[in-house]
Amino acid sequence: MPDVRAPYAGFVTRPLAIAVDLGGTKVEAALVDDLGSVLPASRHRRPTGPTATSAELEQAVRDVVLATLAALPDDAILVGVGIGAAGPIGVADGTVSPLNVPAWRDYPLADLVSGLVPGVPVVLRIDGVCITLAEHWIGAGRGAHNLLGMIVSTGVGGGLVLGDRAVPSPTGNGGHIGHIEIAGFEDPCPCGGRGCLEAVASGPRTVAWARTQGFEGTTGEDLAAAHAAGDPVALAAVERAGTAIGRAAASASSLLDLDVVAIGGGFSRVSPALFEHARAALAERVAFGFVTRTRIEPSALSDEGPLVGAAALVHRPELVA
Missing domain, CATH: 3.30.420.40 (ATPase, nucleotide binding domain)
Known part of the structure; x- marks a missing residue:
């Protein structure tokens, strides 16, 4: 696994965030740079849905986060993970209870992701806030x-x-x-x-x-x-x-x-x-x-908006209350 906490010797580093988008039909993750660009080769998704079990959902999150982490380029540093999740959420304790994903109620998603990517901050917000941050940053609300x-x-x-x-x-x-x-x-x-x-x-x-x-x-x-x-x-x-x-x-x-x-x-x-x-x-x-x-x-932002917004939680912290 690459060292996510320190710049690579001999390279000019560029900051990347792992963006995670959890919704009613899929969970997706990708690397996003500090200009809001998604690295296409780092983008991975798995299904969620109303019939998924908690174990299946956990595995889906692990799969996409670890596959995205493995795509971290050698000239980059991972500066954090932003998670946008369908609501309701509990921002104080990092939990999610998506209305259309009944297997998860008060599920500690932030803790799950932190365990997969130790050593970097993990920020969780509702997916609507993420799409809004994305549109404000580089989209229709710029x-x-x-x-x-x-x-x-x-x-x-x-x-x-x-x-x-x-x-x-x-x-x-x-x-x-x-x-x-x-x-x-x-x-x-x-x-x-x-x-x-x-x-x-x-x-x-x-x-x-x-x-x-x-x-x-x-x-x-x-x-x-x-x-x-x-x-x-x-x-x-x-x-x-x-x-x-x-x-x-x-x-x-x-x-x-x-x-x-x-x-x-x-x-x-x-x-x-x-x-x-x-x-x-x-x-x-x-x-x-x-x-x-x-x-x-x-x-x-087409279908990249939720990922860009989740990354904004890390790259644009001054926008986040």
């Missing part, structure tokens, strides 16, 4: 001072940067916009709420709603293809999800006076129409110019 980042995928996560810093949060769950309730919707949510944004607009729940209307597909990819083909149920499903996202963004901006809402995640790419519907819903707040000035933008 230059914005007040930013909401949103992940629309298996679930819906979020995070906030206000005044160029991640908002302080005693448990680490601040900005978790997936579980605010949206007017006009009554979809039940596993968190106990009704009409939560995640229950309405996540990929699986949007597909589930479409199936109640006669849609025969089973995945977000199926829905995207049907939408592109003009299927009326798929069109309605994407409009429904986009409207909910826009209402959530408008409510958040009413509260926080946001410059940008940057949205990433796999399901956010179902169709550009998702963003059109979201912007239309936000534009309905006609009396509040400070709300309608808010820009809703797709992530500028």
Whole structure:
């Protein structure tokens, strides 16, 4: 195993962080430099999911972290590990309880990773904060001072940067916009709420709603293809999800006076129409110019955003509350 704690003799060192992204369908890790660039050959992923056991999840994390560590170049120094995890999390004790990964409740993920990469700091935050840091650093929110980042995928996560810093949060769950309730919707949510944004607009729940209307597909990819083909149920499903996202963004901006809402995640790419519907819903707040000035933008970081944001926990500590 390479020495991760000291520069290599004879080389000009470059600082790298291991970025870990734990979500409802996969865990991924990669090396990311201090400019926010992901080293492609260092990127590894394994499945997670609602049926995975705790032992399977532990092994998946070990696999990706150790494979990424093995890719550390000889001219680099590892300066830390940043972890972005689906919420809720416990930032004080480094635990995770992802709603869509039921085998882990108050699981000590930070301790697991620390044991794999001794001698460097390990920083854990909710995945929504990580995507927001990434967009603020090098993405769609670059230059914005007040930013909401949103992940629309298996679930819906979020995070906030206000005044160029991640908002302080005693448990680490601040900005978790997936579980605010949206007017006009009554979809039940596993968190106990009704009409939560995640229950309405996540990929699986949007597909589930479409199936109640006669849609025969089973995945977000199926829905995207049907939408592109003009299927009326798929069109309605994407409009429904986009409207909910826009209402959530408008409510958040009413509260926080946001410059940008940057949205990433796999399901956010179902169709550009998702963003059109979201912007239309936000534009309905006609009396509040400070709300309608808010820009809703797709992530500028493709699927690398969560990893870049996890690395920002290490490379850009001044942004992290």
